[in-house]
Amino acid sequence: MADPHQLFDDTSSSQSRGYGAQRVPGGLGYPAASASPQGAFLADPVSNMAMAYGSSLAAQGKELVDKNDWEVQYQQDTPVAPRFDVNAPDLYIPAMAFITYVLVAGLALGTQDRFSPDLLGLQASSALAWLTVEVLAILLSLYLITVNTDLSTIDLVAFLGYKYVGMIGGVLMGLLFGKIGYYLVLGWCCVSIFVFMIRTLRLKILAEAAAEGIPVRGARNQLRMYLTMAVAAAQPLLMYWLTFHLVR
Numbered sequence: 001m002a003d004p005h006q007l008f009d010d011t012s013s014s015q016s017r018g019y020g021a022q023r024v025p026g027g028l029g030y031p032a033a034s035a036s037p038q039g040a041f042l043a044d045p046v047s048n049m050a051m052a053y054g055s056s057l058a059a060q061g062k063e064l065v066d067k068n069d070w071e072v073q074y075q076q077d078t079p080v081a082p083r084f085d086v087n088a089p090d091l092y093i094p095a096m097a098f099i100t101y102v103l104v105a106g107l108a109l110g111t112q113d114r115f116s117p118d119l120l121g122l123q124a125s126s127a128l129a130w131l132t133v134e135v136l137a138i139l140l141s142l143y144l145i146t147v148n149t150d151l152s153t154i155d156l157v158a159f160l161g162y163k164y165v166g167m168i169g170g171v172l173m174g175l176l177f178g179k180i181g182y183y184l185v186l187g188w189c190c191v192s193i194f195v196f197m198i199r200t201l202r203l204k205i206l207a208e209a210a211a212e213g214i215p216v217r218g219a220r221n222q223l224r225m226y227l228t229m230a231v232a233a234a235q236p237l238l239m240y241w242l243t244f245h246l247v248r
Helices: 012-019 037-043 047-068 092-111 117-144 153-162 164-212 221-242
Strands: none
Touching: 012 092, 092 164, 117 153, 117 221, 153 164, 153 221, 164 221
């Protein structure tokens, strides 16, 4: 019989018998999930959602790999940019060296009481004019001896501009230690730039001859060697010509 003081009837037992649900120990009174896929998802929604998301990313990644070539591509006829190859010619050092050379030349002229804006401008324009003459002469020589090379005008400016680094060192040592320091440092820098130009231009000019199948002792290959030696030998001469009057 129902309790006369109870306001509502207890129907929990009848519902349990009606729906057939079973209590799970430690389940806080909630019915256990069924073995269906929906029940498995409800049992651990976070891990199942992560698995579904990972599978989706894997499928998208496979599709991208199938559609795109992820290997780095290099054009065979174009040099690699300096940011990808430390041996590639770069204009940063030559440009900074040229500006520093002009400033050091002004300092040297000032210590000798010979400084004037006109003389400093003449020094800068003279160095720039010689660089222009060098580049034009090399380009003309390459054209006359029909050299097929990947050397561009920018590359030549970069290679020829490295001599300003040695010129700066020679002038600074001349200001500190006199002509002895100037000749020692400048001589060492001249030898260094000579070897550098030989090795660099040999790879750029003579290697093209080997690729074209030109005999090593052929006339055209001899002209390439003479051009390489002439460009390398001109660097020490210009280094001395543009700096000897700055040290006394």
